[in-house]
Amino acid sequence: MKQVKIKCPYCHARATLRPANVVYGQNKRSQGKYLYVCDRWPACDAYVSAHNHTHLPMGTLANGDLRHKRILAHYALQHLCENRHMEKREVYIWLQSKLGLNSKQTHIGQFSNWMCDEVIRLCKQASASFPFDQAV
Ligand SMILES: [Zn+2]
Numbered sequence: 001m002k003q004v005k006i007k008c009p010y011c012h013a014r015a016t017l018r019p020a021n022v023v024y025g026q027n028k029r030s031q032g033k034y035l036y037v038c039d040r041w042p043a044c045d046a047y048v049s050a051h052n053h054t055h056l057p058m059g060t061l062a063n064g065d066l067r068h069k070r071i072l073a074h075y076a077l078q079h080l081c082e083n084r085h086m087e088k089r090e091v092y093i094w095l096q097s098k099l100g101l102n103s104k105q106t107h108i109g110q111f112s113n114w115m116c117d118e119v120i121r122l123c124k125q126a127s128a129s130f131p132f133d134q135a136v
Pocket of ligand 1: 044
């Protein structure tokens with residue numbers, strides 16, 4: 001299987017494309033899925049999901065803390081979508097303008113802890129402010 005060369009940002013070991021059941025165990029969550037896992041796993045708890053078809057990494061490798069933060073950031077955006085009746089695409093455009101990033105850079109999977117905190121903060125702020133148009 002073709003894989004890209006990426007390194008673990010924590011320990012600088014290489015990351016290898018492996019079936020998700022290596023990490024998640026044999027269950028529904030791991031079925032047919034792949035992850036880029038740090039070669040030092042499980043001593044180094046860093047991995048990232050791969051896209052189903054292309055098997056390209058969805059972002060940078062993340063440890064437990066960062067994986068959790070990225071999930072929270074996704075929830076915050078989803079919440080904002082529902083709260084404001086926006087489409088996912090619109091929310092991402094809004095996020096780009098807030099963070100000063102382009103569309104290629106605006107992927108939660110590539111965000112650091114700090115960036116995820118920023119996403120969560122901005123979403124909370126936008127959910128609280130009204131009308132939304134003035135907050136953009
Ligand atoms: Zn590592």
